[in-house]
Amino acid sequence: MSTPGSTNTKSPERTCVACRLRGERDELVRVVVGPEQGLALDPRAVKSGRGAWVHPTKACVATMVKRHAAERSLKVEARRDLDAGALLAELRAAMAQRITSLLLVASRTKSLAIGAEAVDTAVAKGQAHLVLVAKDAGGNARSIAEGARRSAPYATKQEFGALLGRGEVSLLAIREARIAAELAATVDRLGTLED
Ligand SMILES: [Zn+2]
Numbered sequence: 001m002s003t004p005g006s007t008n009t010k011s012p013e014r015t016c017v018a019c020r021l022r023g024e025r026d027e028l029v030r031v032v033v034g035p036e037q038g039l040a041l042d043p044r045a046v047k048s049g050r051g052a053w054v055h056p057t058k059a060c061v062a063t064m065v066k067r068h069a070a071e072r073s074l075k076v077e078a079r080r081d082l083d084a085g086a087l088l089a090e091l092r093a094a095m096a097q098r099i100t101s102l103l104l105v106a107s108r109t110k111s112l113a114i115g116a117e118a119v120d121t122a123v124a125k126g127q128a129h130l131v132l133v134a135k136d137a138g139g140n141a142r143s144i145a146e147g148a149r150r151s152a153p154y155a156t157k158q159e160f161g162a163l164l165g166r167g168e169v170s171l172l173a174i175r176e177a178r179i180a181a182e183l184a185a186t187v188d189r190l191g192t193l194e195d
Pocket residue numbers: 016017018019020021054055060
């Protein structure tokens with residue numbers, strides 16, 4: 001599914017080696033031959049050499065590993081020691097890193113409302129394209145998030161605070177549409193990878 005705001009920037013299509021469905025390049029993750037002929041993820045799609053593509057989902061990564069679909073596509077010998085859990089952990093870490101950098105970009109470009117009061121104002125003014133609510137936030141923060149056009153649970157109050165160099169933060173609002181769209185999509189995908 002394409003996210004709002006991405007309709008004008010359609011990326012070329014790729015085929016998932018696991019489910020064989022085609023998807024936009026941005027919606028799949030590139031897999032390359034890693035050290036010692038193992039497989040490595042290339043989430044930014046910048047590594048040289050042949051690449052295979054897979055949906056960043058538990059099901060597709062598991063199928064890819066079980067059927068050695070990536071090795072076939074990359075024309076290398078099948079690996080016996082492939083670990084779907086390790087690849088998924090790598091994927092989660094890459095997504096969390098992307099979320100952090102998007103939040104920092106939003107902060108730098110003054111597109112980030114921080115804390116209940118600022119987020120409440122942004123929501124009231126219709127400026128909040130996305131509200132992120134800490135998973136351990138209290139009832140007041142949750143009800144502000146519920147009033148937003150779009151909201152998602154992410155991280156903890158302490159993690160938000162550490163990221164922004166301040167104390168605990170329970171709410172963040174993104175006032176810039178493109179950053180909000182990519183953040184929402186990444187937070188959603190990361191959510192599907194967590195148990
Ligand atoms: Zn797939």
